[in-house]
Amino acid sequence: MTTILILSDDTDGSADLVGQRLTERGHPPVLLDPGDFPLTHGLSATILDREGWKAEFGGLALDEVDAVYYRRPSVFAMPEGMSSADRDFAIGEARRAIGGLLASLPARRWVNRPEHNAATEYKPRQLHLAAASGLTVPPTYIGNNIDDAQKFATAFGPDLIAKTFQPRLVIEDDLPRATWTTAITAAQLADPSFAVTANLIQQRIDKDHEVRVTIAGNRAFAVRIDAHSEAARTDFRSDYDALTYTVIDVPPLIHQRLRAFMARLGLLFAAFDFAVTPGGEWVFFECNPNGQWGWLEDQTGAPISDAIASLLLSEA
Structure with a gap:
């Protein structure tokens, strides 16, 4: 029987869906969360001469793993009573030890290798490779050059948007709030705070609708997303209640170019966000190499979990 390892926390609904599909096919996976080290799971590994690592984590012999689905591992939880400096050091040591051992697995297939995910998450590189x-x-x-930013605004404004380079959660009034894509004006680029760090500014695209394309192996699933609130029209993640969904086909040329993008980054799975203009042009926004998809399967019935299961079983 094929040994498939899912690396995620036990509250991950998407990992559960893939696990269900694998179990239905007679290959129940092993779910492990690296974040359970060291409080719940222990680690033991030995290397001798040219034999490679013999490693065990959470009762699983890692060298016997055939395929890995890398989803959403949690942060390492350390014992109570440690100083912040000792905790940070211990977490860093655990991340490098377990990460290095996992990266050394002889598994024939990863969806995706964590280092490929990490390289993909740099938005400037995404835009460069998408264009290429x-x-x-x-x-x-x-x-962060105010003069150059204002020249950009003159050329491509007045409707502009600002994005962050990384997901960010802030606490306001004791409530967690995410930072979404934000509409801005050229005048805001003149604020001295603009020079404090790097900023990502784009021309605001005139959208008829958006499309999320999820690719797993040879299968692509495109869902048209129509927004029915101003917040959702700027960033659909900010108001899921105002969205409707329709399964559509991916234009063959777009599919071909997405596969080329994924090949450049060594990805077997990725989720892409596009705007489609009133004229029908598809405009690339971003790629999430480990993007959420469970809500789209729930809303549309698109068999994404089945495609990922096939990929892990080397059937796609």
Whole structure:
């Protein structure tokens, strides 16, 4: 029987869906969360001469793993009573030890290798490779030079948006709030705070609707997303209640270019966000190499979990 390891926390609904599909096919996976080290699971590994690592984590012999689904491992939880400096050091040691051992697995297939996910998450690189793969990208400025940013705004404004380079959760009034894509004006680029760090500014695309394309192996699933609130029209993640969904086909040329993009980054799975203009042009926004998809399967019935299961079983 094929040994498949899912690396995620036990509250991950998407990992559960893939686990169900694998179990239905007679290959129940092993779910382990690296974040359970050291409080719940222990680690033991030995290397001798040219034999490679013999490692056990959470009762699983890692060298016997055939395929890995890397989802959403939690942060390492350390014992109570440690100083913040000792905790940070211990977490760093655990991350490098377990990460290094996992990266050494002889598993024939990863969806995806964590280092490939990490390389993909740099948005400037995404935009560069998307354009190099033949996809249309929005006019974009990155930097902190106020004069250059205002020149960009003159050329591509007045409707602009600002994005962060990384997901960010802030606490306001004791409530967690995410930072979404934000509409801005050229005047805001003149604020001295603009020079404090790097900024990502884009021309605001006139959208008829958006599309999330999820690719797993040879299968692509495209869902048209129509927004029915102003917040959702700027960033659909900010108001899921205002969205409706329709399964559509991916234009063959777009599919071809997405596969080229994924090949450049060594990805077997990825989720892509596009805007589609009133004229029908597909404009690339971003790629999430480990993007959420469970809600789309729930809303549309698109068999994404089945495609991922096939990929892990080397059937796609």
